[in-house]
Amino acid sequence: MxxxxxxxxxxxxxxxxxxxxCGHGQHVRHDPPWMVREWVLHEETRAERIGxxxxxxxxxxxxxxx
Numbered sequence: 879m880x881x882x883x884x885x886x887x888x889x890x891x892x893x894x895x896x897x898x899x900c901g902h903g904q905h906v907r908h909d910p911p912w913m914v915r916e917w918v919l920h921e922e923t924r925a926e927r928i929g930x931x932x933x934x935x936x937x938x939x940x941x942x943x944x
Contacts, residue, residue, distance in 0.1 A: 879937040894918045902936040
């Protein structure tokens with residue numbers, strides 16, 4: 879399910895995650911060559927992502943029957 883990004887935080891290991899409008903978090907790591915997200919490394923480029931949509935895996939899991 880697509881949710882808007884409302885902010886960012888770092889987890890206990892220092893990895894960046896997006897805080898989503900639903901209250902869940904979604905990691906947005908820059909981990910080349912698997913994930914190239916250089917924008918996450920700078921405050922200015924993270925701020926540009928506020929309001930953009932991101933897939934919330936936890937909301938998807940809540941909608942999926944066991």
